Amino acid sequence: MATGQYVPHAPGYVDSPGEKIVTSRFVYDDSYTLERYEATGGYEGFKAALQKAPDDVHSITRDATLLGRGGAGFPAGIKWGFCPDDVWPRYLVVNGDESEPGTYKDRLLMELDPHQLIEGCLIACYAIGLTQCFLYVRGEMAVAQQRIADALNEAYAKGYIGQNVLGTDFSVDIVLHWGAGAYIVGEETALIESLEGNRGMPRLKPPFFPAAVGLYGQPTIVNNVETLSNLPWLMNNGADKYKEFGSETSPGTRMFAVSGQVKRPGVYEVEQGVTTYEDLIYGNDYCQGMLDGRELKMFVPGGGSAPWLFPEHVKLPLEARPVGAAGTMLGSGAIVIMDDTTDAVKACLRIVRFFARESCGKCAPCREGTSWEEKILQRILDGHGRPGDLDLLLDIGDNISPGPYPVAGFEAEGLEPVPFPPRQTTICPLGPSSVAPITSALRRFRHEFEAKIAAANETSVEVIA
Amino acid sequence: MSRLSDANVALAKDIIRRYPRPKSALIPLLHLAQEQEGWVSDEAMAHLGELVGVTAAEVRGTCTFYEMFKLHPVGKYMVNICTNIACQLLGGEELLHHAEQTLGIRAGGTTNDGLFTIEDVECIAACTEAPCIQVNYRFGLRLTHDDFDDIIAALRAGNTPEKLITANPGEVIPSHGTLGLSRQVMTEVQTTHIVAPEQVTEAPVWLATSSKDS
Numbered sequence: 001m002a003t004g005q006y007v008p009h010a011p012g013y014v015d016s017p018g019e020k021i022v023t024s025r026f027v028y029d030d031s032y033t034l035e036r037y038e039a040t041g042g043y044e045g046f047k048a049a050l051q052k053a054p055d056d057v058h059s060i061t062r063d064a065t066l067l068g069r070g071g072a073g074f075p076a077g078i079k080w081g082f083c084p085d086d087v088w089p090r091y092l093v094v095n096g097d098e099s100e101p102g103t104y105k106d107r108l109l110m111e112l113d114p115h116q117l118i119e120g121c122l123i124a125c126y127a128i129g130l131t132q133c134f135l136y137v138r139g140e141m142a143v144a145q146q147r148i149a150d151a152l153n154e155a156y157a158k159g160y161i162g163q164n165v166l167g168t169d170f171s172v173d174i175v176l177h178w179g180a181g182a183y184i185v186g187e188e189t190a191l192i193e194s195l196e197g198n199r200g201m202p203r204l205k206p207p208f209f210p211a212a213v214g215l216y217g218q219p220t221i222v223n224n225v226e227t228l229s230n231l232p233w234l235m236n237n238g239a240d241k242y243k244e245f246g247s248e249t250s251p252g253t254r255m256f257a258v259s260g261q262v263k264r265p266g267v268y269e270v271e272q273g274v275t276t277y278e279d280l281i282y283g284n285d286y287c288q289g290m291l292d293g294r295e296l297k298m299f300v301p302g303g304g305s306a307p308w309l310f311p312e313h314v315k316l317p318l319e320a321r322p323v324g325a326a327g328t329m330l331g332s333g334a335i336v337i338m339d340d341t342t343d344a345v346k347a348c349l350r351i352v353r354f355f356a357r358e359s360c361g362k363c364a365p366c367r368e369g370t371s372w373e374e375k376i377l378q379r380i381l382d383g384h385g386r387p388g389d390l391d392l393l394l395d396i397g398d399n400i401s402p403g404p405y406p407v408a409g410f411e412a413e414g415l416e417p418v419p420f421p422p423r424q425t426t427i428c429p430l431g432p433s434s435v436a437p438i439t440s441a442l443r444r445f446r447h448e449f450e451a452k453i454a455a456a457n458e459t460s461v462e463v464i465a
Numbered sequence: 466m467s468r469l470s471d472a473n474v475a476l477a478k479d480i481i482r483r484y485p486r487p488k489s490a491l492i493p494l495l496h497l498a499q500e501q502e503g504w505v506s507d508e509a510m511a512h513l514g515e516l517v518g519v520t521a522a523e524v525r526g527t528c529t530f531y532e533m534f535k536l537h538p539v540g541k542y543m544v545n546i547c548t549n550i551a552c553q554l555l556g557g558e559e560l561l562h563h564a565e566q567t568l569g570i571r572a573g574g575t576t577n578d579g580l581f582t583i584e585d586v587e588c589i590a591a592c593t594e595a596p597c598i599q600v601n602y603r604f605g606l607r608l609t610h611d612d613f614d615d616i617i618a619a620l621r622a623g624n625t626p627e628k629l630i631t632a633n634p635g636e637v638i639p640s641h642g643t644l645g646l647s648r649q650v651m652t653e654v655q656t657t658h659i660v661a662p663e664q665v666t667e668a669p670v671w672l673a674t675s676s677k678d679s
Contacts, residue, residue, distance in 0.1 A: 011606050011630065012593045054672055089665040101549045104590035111632075129672040132485070132659065139496075139533045139644070140545075140589055142602035146632040146645030153650055162655060170671045173659060175483045176649045180492050180531030183587065197491035197517070199530035216486060216662045259551035259592035266593050304550065304588075334592065336551050350550050354587050360530075 006266070010112055012104065012257075014266030016285045019245055021253045022229045023269045025113050032147050034154040037115040043160055045235030049123045050168055057127035061231070064239035065251050069105075070095055070186075070224035071303065071332045073250075073320045080128045082211035083219040090219040092125055092133040093195060093210075094228060097179050097186040099138060101304030101354055102334030105255035105267055106225035110137060110144035113229070114151035118174060120228030122160065123235055125172045130221065132173045134195055139179040148176050183358035187428045188222040190360070201362045202428040226255060247273025250319045254330075256280060260337035261294065262287035273319035277301065281314060281337060294339040298444065302331025304351045305433035307407045307420075308440035327406040327417045328436075344445035345452060348437040349377040355434035365400045366431025372396050373434055385453035390442060397435035400425060405439045468512040473497055476648075477516050482656040487517040491527050495534055499642040504535040535641075540575045540582035542620055543641045545599040548585050551592035560596045561585055563610045567617065580621065582641075601638055603629045 007013050009029040025031040025040055037043070049057045062077030083090055094117070098106040109117060121133045135152075137145050152174060155161045163171045177195060179185055185194045189203035192215050214220025230252060234242050243251040250272040257267045258280050264287050268280065280286045281296065290296060298308045301316075307328040309316070316322055323330045338347060356370040373396055376389050397405065402425060406418040424432045442449065469477060477497060481490040491513065498509035505528055511521040528534045546564055548557040561572060564583050568576055572585040591597040594606035598613070605616055605628045612628050619626035625638055636646060667673070 011604075012591060086668075088668055089662055098590055099588060101588040102551050102592050103588070104592060107590045126671070129669045131665070131669050138590070139492075139531070140599065140602050142644040143604070143630065143632045146647050149645055149647045149649045150632075153647075156651075156655070163658070168671065169674060171658075171669070173483075173651075173655070175651075177489075177493065178496070178644065180496065181533035182531050194492065195489055196486070197488035197519075197527055199527055218662050257592055259595060260554050265595075300550070336554070336592070338554060342554065347550060347553070350548070350553050354549060357587060 006264075010108065012267050013108055013112070014264065014268055014286075016268050016270065018269075018271060019253065020269050021233045021245070022109060022113075022116065022226060022255065025116070026108070031112045032114055032151070034115060034151065034158070037113070041236065042115055042232075043119055045232035046119045046122045046126075046160070047166070049126055049235045050166065050170060054127050054129065057123060057235070060234060060239050061127065064234055064242040065249070066227065066230055066234065066242075067250060067252075067320065068224055069226035069254065069333070071100065071305075071329075073330065076223060076227050079211060079223075080124070080221060082209065083128060083221070084212055087219050088129075089132070090128065090130045090221070091215045092121060092130040093188075093191060093215060093220055093222045094121060094133065094135045094225060095186060095188065095191055095222055096135060096137040096141075096144070096225045097191060098225070098332070099183045099186055100332045100334060101351060102257060102259055102300055102336045103303050103332040104257050105333060107138075107141055107144055108255075108267055109225050109229050110141065111147055114144075114148045115155065116229050116232055117148075117225055118151055118155050118161070120231040121174055122165070122172065123231040124221065124223065124228060126170050128221065131171065132175070134175050134177045134215075136191060136195060137176065137178045139181050145176065145178050152176055182360070183354075184360045184428070184430055187430070190428070191222060192220060199360070201360045204427050246271045247317070247319050249273070249321055254318065254333055256318065256333045256335055258287050258335045258337065260299070260335075261291040261339040261342075262289065262337045263291055264288045270318065273317045275318050276315050277309070277318065277335070278314040280318070280335065287337070290337070290339055294341060297338050297340045297342055298344070298440070299338060300334065300336040300351075302329045303334040304354055305329075305429065305436060306331045307405075307436040308444075309408050310444060312412070313408055324420045325417065327408040327410065327420060329420045343381075344441045344448045345377065345381050348441040349374065349381055351437040352377055352434050355430060359430060363426040363431065366426045366434070369396045369400045369431060370434045373438060377438075380449060380452050380456075383452065383456045385449070385456045387453060387457065389453060390446070390449055393438055394442065397438055401432040401435045405435055407439045407443050409443055467502065467506065468508050469498060469516075470501060473501055474516070477513075479651065481517060482653070483651055483659060485659060485661050488519055491517055491519075491524065492531070495524075495528055495531075496642075496644060499534060500644075501642070503541070503640060503642045504538050538575075538579075539641055540580050541640050542581050542600050542638070543602075544581055544583045545586040545589065545602075546572075546583060547587070547589050547591075547595070547597050549588040551588070552595040552597060555595040557596040560598070560608060560610065560613060564613060567614060581617070600626070600629055601641055602644060603631055603638055605629050
């Protein structure tokens with residue numbers, strides 16, 4: 001098996017040294033077929049799980065501290081335990097609605113190893129008594145939908161899914177469901193609304209989290225594609241072996257998509273907490289440094305919602321806690337590298353525009369605020385900025401996310417960092433996410449904004465009355 | 466323009482049976498309507514309402530939330546060009562500008578021959594392969610302006626462009642509205658035990674037996 005190589009049949013994935021828990025089959029050009037899957041240990045983890053009591057399978061997941069890979073990083077085993085004891089039926093909803101800017105790992109897992117995901121679903125359903133699973137795939141991912149449809153048909157035909165699976169008393173149905181283009185549906189309560197056939201607007205929580213009151217008001221576990229894809233390996237190898245990889249608080253590996261101005265952008269599976277941003281950006285096994293020998297200016301450390309990090313932060317390990325303490329988040333594992341030719345105002349505007357477009361419109365601070373932010377940034381970039389615009393931007397941000405906003409870089413100014421997550425006046429974190437690029441860019445590159453506003457006001461034509 | 470065909474009504478009923486409540490099938494059914502016509506008409510929405518037992522207004526309410534559903538005819542090929550941050554850094558906006566120049570339309574517009582609609586879209590999850598596009602939701606990665614022209618020329622000639630990635634090599638690029646080329650198949654027997662949640666009151670049998678054992 002070659003390492004450090006671009007894998008031509010899996011565009012975007014780059015093989016690298018180290019244990020591969022979820023991407024081990026990506027090096028095969030027929031990775032998505034049942035034949036390859038079974039020849040490489042496929043469905044063995046599920047069979048091993050069936051030999052155990054459901055509670056034991058749950059315990060292994062809890063003991064392994066398998067953290068959710070969708071963004072929030074909540075331990076899956078604990079989440080599973082939140083289902084009330086005596087309310088039936090319970091459902092599993094797989095969150096494959098990946099659309100955070102910079103993020104793509106779930107798409108590769110769905111396109112290149114759909115059986116691994118299906119096996120993960122089966123293990124979760126067996127462990128906590130879920131009788132039906134909905135695999136919600138992002139609408140735009142036609143190839144993933146096709147591969148999953150084929151894989152489900154094969155798995156049903158082989159008796160891995162259905163009634164009395166493999167001669168046991170375990171029965172489950174897995175249904176492929178697909179969306180139609182809405183970022184907010186990646187939020188778990190919006191995902192449930194969408195799956196009920198409604199507009200994908202988030203529900204207010206607390207008090208009711210989906211594990212207690214979810215799909216059709218029933219207990220519902222919503223898990224990310226990558227989280228579930230870890231389960232077959234975990235069942236085959238056990239929690240102790242799993243914890244040999246990664247750090248104590250973030251065991252195992254994670255997939256990171258490193259994009260932007262680096263020599264070899266790609267999706268890499270690396271150990272959490274051991275590898276640093278510096279390793280990924282400059283390491284020979286990874287991105288091999290900045291494009292055209294330019295300098296790093298800033299980077300998005302965990303998806304468009306994450307406050308930016310700067311060159312002095314590259315030694316941070318890829319682990320939720322230290323990155324969170326620095327004032328940002330590991331989020332969805334999306335790292336976007338920007339070099340010194342990048343216009344901070346333009347980059348900031350582009351990310352804010354995303355949130356303005358994707359706001360579902362339910363909460364006023366986000367619905368109104370994100371589009372104001374976009375308009376103000378656009379006029380600054382277009383050379384029509386007004387003197388009070390920067391204060392106005394921060395004021396709108398404060399309306400969506402009151403109080404100090406987490407931004408890395410406070411240390412340099414002798415201030416205490418504000419840990420993630422930010423506060424919010426909205427139901428979900430979409431609105432507050434739009435504030436991240438603004439506060440990040442303004443704290444470090446305020447002079448770029450001011451220069452554009454000053455230039456705009458110098459060249460203004462005097463109006464003759 | 467029209468209601469679902471008989472074949473699609475049969476397919477729709479198949480899909481509805483997979484869900485504990487019929488309304489859950491609405492988004493897949495809207496895709497089915499769009500697959501038939503290339504867009505979603507008022508008549509189609511009214512028909513879907515009849516099939517899942519909600520009003521036409523409720524169907525419209527759901528439909529208008531989602532960007533992929535088009536409420537008016539669009540080109541045979543929907544060309545989505547990403548300009549979000551990772552693509553912007555590596556020429557996504559320039560590629561969009563080139564596409565607008567080449568096809569003679571602005572983002573959101575359709576060519577006069579009805580072949581191409583272009584859209585300026587948000588992140589489509591191929592960020593390391595910037596700049597990237599989708600044509601009817603099939604990826605084109607790391608595209609130069611010449612690559613883009615080649616894709617358009619191949620589609621005009623009725624060929625599958627080499628630069629577009631399909632689930633199986635050489636597969637056709639279907640007209641706008643069709644997503645994956647295969648569907649999940651569930652027989653009527655397989656779906657008989659999928660029932661409304663209120664019809665289930667007990668723990669599944671494998672959990673019950675295991676707790677008795679322990």
